[in-house]
Amino acid sequence: MTKLHFSRKQLCIPYALFLLLFVVIPMLMILFYAFTGEGADGSLTFTFSNFAKFFTSTAKLSTLLMSFTIAIISTAICLLIAYPLAYVLARSNWKKKNVLLMIFIMPMWINFVLRITALRELLDLIGLLGTQNYLNTIIGMVYDFLPFMILPLYTTLEKLDKSYLEAAADLGGNKFTVFTRVTFPLSMPGVISGITMVFMPSMTNYVVSDTLSNFNITILGKLIDEYFTTYDNWHMGSMISIILLVIIFLTLLATGGFKEDKNNARGANLW
Amino acid sequence: MAEMKKAKLSPEPKGETSPLKKEEKIIEIVGVSKIFDDTAAVDNVSLYVRKGEFITFLGPSGCGKTTTLRMIAGFDIPTSGKILLNGKDITDLPPNKRPVNTVFQRYALFPHYNIYDNVAFGLKLKKIPVTYVNDKGETYTKMQKLTRKEIDEKVKNALAVVDLEGFEKRSVSTLSGGQQQRVAIARAIVNEPEILLLDEPLGALDLKMRKEMQIELKEMHKKLGITFIYVTHDQEEALTMSDTIVVMKDGQIQQIGTPTSIYNEPANAFVANFIGDSNLFNGTMVGAKLVRFCNHNFKCLDDFEKNEKVDVVVRPEDIKMTNADEGMLKGQVISVVFKGVHYEITVKVGKTEVVIQNTESRNVGDTIGLDILPDGIHIMKKAFTENKYDGYITKKNTVVFGDGEFECDVTQLYPGSHLDEEGYLITAEGEQLDLTDTDVKVEVGFQSIEISDNAEEGGAQGHIVSIIYKGDHYQVIVRTEENEEDYVLDTEDLWNENDFVGVKIAPENIRLTLKQEIKQK
Numbered sequence: 001m002t003k004l005h006f007s008r009k010q011l012c013i014p015y016a017l018f019l020l021l022f023v024v025i026p027m028l029m030i031l032f033y034a035f036t037g038e039g040a041d042g043s044l045t046f047t048f049s050n051f052a053k054f055f056t057s058t059a060k061l062s063t064l065l066m067s068f069t070i071a072i073i074s075t076a077i078c079l080l081i082a083y084p085l086a087y088v089l090a091r092s093n094w095k096k097k098n099v100l101l102m103i104f105i106m107p108m109w110i111n112f113v114l115r116i117t118a119l120r121e122l123l124d125l126i127g128l129l130g131t132q133n134y135l136n137t138i139i140g141m142v143y144d145f146l147p148f149m150i151l152p153l154y155t156t157l158e159k160l161d162k163s164y165l166e167a168a169a170d171l172g173g174n175k176f177t178v179f180t181r182v183t184f185p186l187s188m189p190g191v192i193s194g195i196t197m198v199f200m201p202s203m204t205n206y207v208v209s210d211t212l213s214n215f216n217i218t219i220l221g222k223l224i225d226e227y228f229t230t231y232d233n234w235h236m237g238s239m240i241s242i243i244l245l246v247i248i249f250l251t252l253l254a255t256g257g258f259k260e261d262k263n264n265a266r267g268a269n270l271w
Numbered sequence: 272m273a274e275m276k277k278a279k280l281s282p283e284p285k286g287e288t289s290p291l292k293k294e295e296k297i298i299e300i301v302g303v304s305k306i307f308d309d310t311a312a313v314d315n316v317s318l319y320v321r322k323g324e325f326i327t328f329l330g331p332s333g334c335g336k337t338t339t340l341r342m343i344a345g346f347d348i349p350t351s352g353k354i355l356l357n358g359k360d361i362t363d364l365p366p367n368k369r370p371v372n373t374v375f376q377r378y379a380l381f382p383h384y385n386i387y388d389n390v391a392f393g394l395k396l397k398k399i400p401v402t403y404v405n406d407k408g409e410t411y412t413k414m415q416k417l418t419r420k421e422i423d424e425k426v427k428n429a430l431a432v433v434d435l436e437g438f439e440k441r442s443v444s445t446l447s448g449g450q451q452q453r454v455a456i457a458r459a460i461v462n463e464p465e466i467l468l469l470d471e472p473l474g475a476l477d478l479k480m481r482k483e484m485q486i487e488l489k490e491m492h493k494k495l496g497i498t499f500i501y502v503t504h505d506q507e508e509a510l511t512m513s514d515t516i517v518v519m520k521d522g523q524i525q526q527i528g529t530p531t532s533i534y535n536e537p538a539n540a541f542v543a544n545f546i547g548d549s550n551l552f553n554g555t556m557v558g559a560k561l562v563r564f565c566n567h568n569f570k571c572l573d574d575f576e577k578n579e580k581v582d583v584v585v586r587p588e589d590i591k592m593t594n595a596d597e598g599m600l601k602g603q604v605i606s607v608v609f610k611g612v613h614y615e616i617t618v619k620v621g622k623t624e625v626v627i628q629n630t631e632s633r634n635v636g637d638t639i640g641l642d643i644l645p646d647g648i649h650i651m652k653k654a655f656t657e658n659k660y661d662g663y664i665t666k667k668n669t670v671v672f673g674d675g676e677f678e679c680d681v682t683q684l685y686p687g688s689h690l691d692e693e694g695y696l697i698t699a700e701g702e703q704l705d706l707t708d709t710d711v712k713v714e715v716g717f718q719s720i721e722i723s724d725n726a727e728e729g730g731a732q733g734h735i736v737s738i739i740y741k742g743d744h745y746q747v748i749v750r751t752e753e754n755e756e757d758y759v760l761d762t763e764d765l766w767n768e769n770d771f772v773g774v775k776i777a778p779e780n781i782r783l784t785l786k787q788e789i790k791q792k
Contacts, residue, residue: 163379170373171396171459173367174367185383
């Protein structure tokens with residue numbers, strides 16, 4: 001019996017194929033559709049008109065603004081809820097803290113549509129449904145994406161070398177200064193990781209906004225969907241996708257998400 | 272100097288004033304214990320640190336040295352006991368309120384700050400009293416932060432002390448291990464602490480760097496004039512740098528002394544073995560300053576009771592090689608290893624292996640003689656941890672040992688057994704056993720024995736023959752008259768030598784094992 005031997009190159013082939021089929025080709029197709037348009041005779045021509053149309057349409061710009069606002073508020077609320085929880089859990093010596101963490105993470109294991117439908121019923125029960133569309137959408141986003149904020153924060157804070165905190169206290173820092181000058185700055189990789197995990201889907205996850213606002217709130221993801229399905233305009237849909245991609249890329253750049261992780265607080269990039 | 276240091280563990284000597292004045296002590300640790308999850312990391316440690324000295328806590332990992340340091344820093348709070356700083360109780364004070372700074376094992380430099388901000392961290396938080404004169408000519412003081420200029424100056428000075436001028440703007444990750452180490456030291460000393468704590472600060476450096484830093488740290492200590500408390504497991508480092516060494520093991524202090532006194536007069540076999548290479552022999556005192564080991568009687572300088580079993584330590588460099596028939600011992604060379612300056616030669620003498628260091632070499636297989644001069648022989652009392660006796664069970668289910676008779680729990684010999692009304696032991700399987708005259712081994716811990724003035728109260732009676740102060744308690748030895756059996760016990764009460772006392776042991780503290788079972792193994 002001879003053993004099977006694969007070289008590193010050979011092992012790469014399936015992944016390269018996967019990348020080509022599901023990342024590179026689709027991206028090229030989106031780029032192609034975004035910068036082309038159908039002429040009167042049905043022929044495809046290169047054009048910037050989709051781009052121009054997007055930024056001259058008040059409706060589309062207001063959708064962009066709406067998505068942005070909802071995403072920012074949802075992300076901020078997630079951070080405000082998740083940070084103290086992750087901090088307390090990470091710093092406690094409680095042996096069963098994993099159980100508590102699990103309870104917060106568990107919703108992730110339940111089907112997403114089912115969760116949102118259940119939330120809709122709950123909001124209906126307390127009379128919010130149909131009256132508070134923005135609030136409901138934000139509640140839905142926070143509920144849905146909170147685990148994605150908790151996990152990276154918890155991992156970062158857990159792995160944070162306690163000697164940094166001891167050093168800060170040793171040098172005269174009280175609990176507050178230790179937190180503001182050492183703990184929080186060192187947990188930034190987790191914060192950024194959490195923000196990206198929550199912010200991006202909050203801009204696009206229109207199942208949440210549709211279900212909880214009775215189709216009254218349109219976010220960017222919904223707009224893309226409408227162009228591809230309802231209007232059958234792949235060119236505009238592709239252009240919006242690219243604009244969204246650029247926005248997310250710029251957000252990451254602004255928060256420093258691409259910076260190399262030099263400090264010891266590793267494990268933040270869990271995803 | 273050595274004599275002064277040796278007095279450290281003992282209480283104020285009776286009838287004479289302590290040679291050390293109270294104000295010289297900067298840190299005093301009084302009966303401190305730290306228990307983590309039921310195990311004592313530090314077990315009833317008492318010591319003090321004199322102002323300005325370089326003191327090293329030395330011991331293997333898990334000996335409690337780092338925990339002791341962390342309690343001085345304030346990171347861990349003692350389970351019991353007190354820590355005094357300049358006579359004031361600081362046991363429960365948080366780290367930021369203590370005039371103490373730490374150099375951490377892995378430096379713990381803040382990765383999100385550059386070198387300047389790391390060093391300035393403590394200064395930026397510091398508030399100092401500043402005196403002002405107001406319009407009416409009255410003076411008043413205000414606590415205020417250091418100015419930017421003052422901070423700049425201090426940071427610059429601190430970086431100069433550690434030879435890192437011009438590194439202010441560099442980021443931590445661009446520095447080598449040795450440079451990070453220096454920044455960590457600068458960050459601590461810039462705050463002008465009364466005590467600098469160093470937790471194995473050189474552990475992560477390579478050998479050459481470590482040697483250099485040892486010398487630099489020692490020079491820094493002289494220059495700064497503050498107290499250094501240093502933790503290491505490296506005996507050579509401790510011997511090189513310290514004024515005083517505290518040797519620890521299993522959370523307890525084994526010996527406190529100067530490097531010379533610890534090396535030359537180790538208090539017990541552990542210290543001897545830990546500090547430098549050594550040969551350890553089981554010996555017996557056979558006369559006045561005469562000890563027998565390796566089937567030879569050696570003259571020595573220490574005097575112990577005749578027939579006492581002792582530990583004998585001989586340093587490899589203290590053994591001289593002679594011609595085969597001229598030495599006190601005779602043996603065969605079984606290995607020779609060149610160690611740079613000297614050869615390490617292992618010689619088999621009878622059944623014992625003896626290690627020698629010498630600049631001269633011998634060939635493997637050579638038969639040579641060995642000489643040991645009296646000043647090369649260090650004799651130490653055997654460290655007991657337990658009283659052990661041979662005994663037997665009586666008809667009444669008591670146990671006779673050590674010239675006495677004690678009530679005991681015989682059911683421990685057979686798990687799950689109990690006694691019936693007639694005093695027979697019924698095993699878990701229902702078997703009936705008569706234990707009368709069963710030979711047993713008896714073990715009793717030092718803490719389990721009580722002594723009483725009323726001699727008749729005890730299961731055995733004897734005179735107190737020895738009282739040794741062990742830092743926080745006395746170790747007392749009671750010797751019976753009939754067979755000279757010894758009971759070693761720990762007590763907090765002070766007794767007098769020659770007191771006639773009764774020895775009391777609670778039945779549950781007498782551990783019995785069957786002798787036959789041991790033989791069967």
